[in-house]
Amino acid sequence: MNFCSNCAAPIVVKTPPGDHLPRFVCERCGSIHYKNPLLVLGCVPQWEDRILICRRAIEPRRGYWTVPAGFMENGETMQQAAARECMEEAMAQVEMGSLLAIVDVPGAHQVHVMFRARLYQPVFGPGPESLEVKLVTEAEIPWDDIAFPSGLFTLQKFFADRAAGREDHHFAELRGRFKPGTTSMPEPA
Amino acid sequence: MNFCSNCAAPIVVKTPPGDHLPRFVCERCGSIHYKNPLLVLGCVPQWEDRILICRRAIEPRRGYWTVPAGFMENGETMQQAAARECMEEAMAQVEMGSLLAIVDVPGAHQVHVMFRARLYQPVFGPGPESLEVKLVTEAEIPWDDIAFPSGLFTLQKFFADRAAGREDHHFAELRGRFKPGTTSMPEPA
Numbered sequence: 001m002n003f004c005s006n007c008a009a010p011i012v013v014k015t016p017p018g019d020h021l022p023r024f025v026c027e028r029c030g031s032i033h034y035k036n037p038l039l040v041l042g043c044v045p046q047w048e049d050r051i052l053i054c055r056r057a058i059e060p061r062r063g064y065w066t067v068p069a070g071f072m073e074n075g076e077t078m079q080q081a082a083a084r085e086c087m088e089e090a091m092a093q094v095e096m097g098s099l100l101a102i103v104d105v106p107g108a109h110q111v112h113v114m115f116r117a118r119l120y121q122p123v124f125g126p127g128p129e130s131l132e133v134k135l136v137t138e139a140e141i142p143w144d145d146i147a148f149p150s151g152l153f154t155l156q157k158f159f160a161d162r163a164a165g166r167e168d169h170h171f172a173e174l175r176g177r178f179k180p181g182t183t184s185m186p187e188p189a
Numbered sequence: 190m191n192f193c194s195n196c197a198a199p200i201v202v203k204t205p206p207g208d209h210l211p212r213f214v215c216e217r218c219g220s221i222h223y224k225n226p227l228l229v230l231g232c233v234p235q236w237e238d239r240i241l242i243c244r245r246a247i248e249p250r251r252g253y254w255t256v257p258a259g260f261m262e263n264g265e266t267m268q269q270a271a272a273r274e275c276m277e278e279a280m281a282q283v284e285m286g287s288l289l290a291i292v293d294v295p296g297a298h299q300v301h302v303m304f305r306a307r308l309y310q311p312v313f314g315p316g317p318e319s320l321e322v323k324l325v326t327e328a329e330i331p332w333d334d335i336a337f338p339s340g341l342f343t344l345q346k347f348f349a350d351r352a353a354g355r356e357d358h359h360f361a362e363l364r365g366r367f368k369p370g371t372t373s374m375p376e377p378a
Contacts (some may be wrong), residue, residue, distance in 0.1 A: 008192035
C-alpha cells in the first residue's frame, strides 16, 4: 500500500494513538487502512463412497489436485461461499453439511474453513479454474499431488472420521512458507 | 475506495475479465483491490460457575455488555486472536477451549467466531475499550443490555450447552442492519 485509497496522499506506516500495531495511515485525511486475514471456504463433496476433487488450471500449484475452495465474498455466508466455489470450480451443486476443518495459515494471512458436502447428482465438470474434475474413492486420492497443506489435512480428517463413523471438526495451524507474488495461497511447508 | 493504493490513479468499479463480481479496478497499473469479509474473534471466559462480560466504552453500543471480541489481526491464529482480545478488553488471561459459535453477518461483511475459554485466575479489569468488566452467573446476565446479536446468540448457546453437559458448536446467520460510519459492527436486527 503506497497511497491512501480515500484521498491519494502518500501512506505512512505507524502505530495510531491507542493502537498496538503499525497500520497504513494517511496523515492528510486521517484514514487508517487495516489489513486483516482472509477467509478461504471449501468443501469435500461426496457422492456415494466417492468424493469430488479438482486439478488446478491456475497458479499457484497448477496441475495439482485440490478440494473446491476459494476466497469468501462480501454478502455471503460461509456455507454459501463454499457452495459457490464448488459450482465455479467443479460445476457441481452441493448441499452443505457439517464443519470439517478450520486451518489457520497465519503466514499467508488466511483462515481456511472446510465443510462436508453432498452432491445432489453425479453431475460435474471443469470450471475455468480447473483442468479436470473427478470422483475418486479414498484409494484413488493422489496423495502425493495435493496442491495445498490445508487440503491434505482436510482430506486426511475427512477419511479418518468417515472410517470412524464420526463427523468431528478439526483445527490446524499451518506455518507454510508464503510465496510473494502469487494469489497468496500458502506453499507446502 | 476512490484511488488506487498502489499508484494513486482514480479507481473504477467494474467486473474484471474472468471474474463474476464488480471490483475496485485501477486502469493505470492494473491492480484489482478486493474487499472480503473480516473475522471477529471472541470467547466466553469462565471461572467456576461464572463468566466474564465487558461493558463497552466505545461506539457502537457504548454502555452495553459484550463478550470480549474483536477483529482478528494478520499473523495470529483464531485462538490467539480471541485470547488477545480478552486480554485487551478484560485484562484477563485465558486458556482457549472448544468452538462455540460461528455467526455470519453478511450485511456487515463479517464472520464472528466464538470459543469457550477458562480464566487461569479470577484476575481481570477494564481495558481501554471497556467501562467495566465483571464475573456473572447465568442469572445475573443483563439479557436486555447485550451489545450485539452475535453476543446474545453466543451466550444463549453457551448456557444451553452447559445445562445439557455438552460442548457443541452452533451456526447462525444474522441479517442485522448495517450502520455506515461506525466500526462496521452490526446493529441489532
